[in-house]
Amino acid sequence: MRFAAILPLMFLAPAWAQVEKPVASTLAGAITPVERPKIARQTITELEKHFDNQLSTIGGTDPIDLLGLTRGIYLNDYGAVFTAQVSLIVTPAITPFRPVMTDADKARVHQRKIDHLPLLEKAMREMVRNTAVTVGSAGERINAVPGAQVVLAVRLLYLPWENTAGLPGQIVMKADLKGALEGRIQEEIQ
Numbered sequence: 001m002r003f004a005a006i007l008p009l010m011f012l013a014p015a016w017a018q019v020e021k022p023v024a025s026t027l028a029g030a031i032t033p034v035e036r037p038k039i040a041r042q043t044i045t046e047l048e049k050h051f052d053n054q055l056s057t058i059g060g061t062d063p064i065d066l067l068g069l070t071r072g073i074y075l076n077d078y079g080a081v082f083t084a085q086v087s088l089i090v091t092p093a094i095t096p097f098r099p100v101m102t103d104a105d106k107a108r109v110h111q112r113k114i115d116h117l118p119l120l121e122k123a124m125r126e127m128v129r130n131t132a133v134t135v136g137s138a139g140e141r142i143n144a145v146p147g148a149q150v151v152l153a154v155r156l157l158y159l160p161w162e163n164t165a166g167l168p169g170q171i172v173m174k175a176d177l178k179g180a181l182e183g184r185i186q187e188e189i190q
Helices: 002-016 023-027 041-056 103-142 177-181
Strands: 071-075 079-087 149-156 170-176 186-189
Touching (some): 041 071, 041 079, 079 103, 103 149, 103 170, 170 177
Parallel strands (some): 079 149
C-alpha cells in the first residue's frame, strides 16, 4: 500500500527538476583552443628513457639509485624541463640483521656519495647537451623559440641517519639551446 502511494510521485520527480542548459552554450565564449606542443610527446618520452638509462649507469659497479622515473615536459615559449630523483648510491638500510648503522658505516656511505657527486654533475651536463641537440633539431623543423631553454633538475634524497654535510639536496642545470651546444650550462646547487 505504501509503495503504491509513492510510485506516482517517482514519475513526477522529473517535472520538479530544473531544465539543464547545454554546456556548449554556456561555455562557448570561455573555451580557447590550445596550441599543440612544438615538440612531439614521443620525443620527450624517448629523452626520459635515455635519462633513466644514463642515470642508472652512473657509478658502474657502485651505481646511483634512481628513485622513480624521469619526468619531462615541453612548455611552449619556454623549452624542455626534466626532473628526476636519485640517491647518490644504493644506500644500505637498517634491517633486523643490521639494526643500527655504526659510525664507520655512516662515514663510508658519506664518502661514497661525495665521490659520486662529480659523476652525476658530469652526466647531467651531457644530458642537457644531448637534449639541446634533440630539441634543437626538432625545433628547426617547426620553428621553435630561438631562446628555448633546456632544464634538468635532479633531486637528491637521503635517509634520516645520513650525514649530508657537503651534499646538495638538488642540482639544476639549464641552458638555452645554443648555450648548451657550446657548453655554457648554468649550474645551481641547492
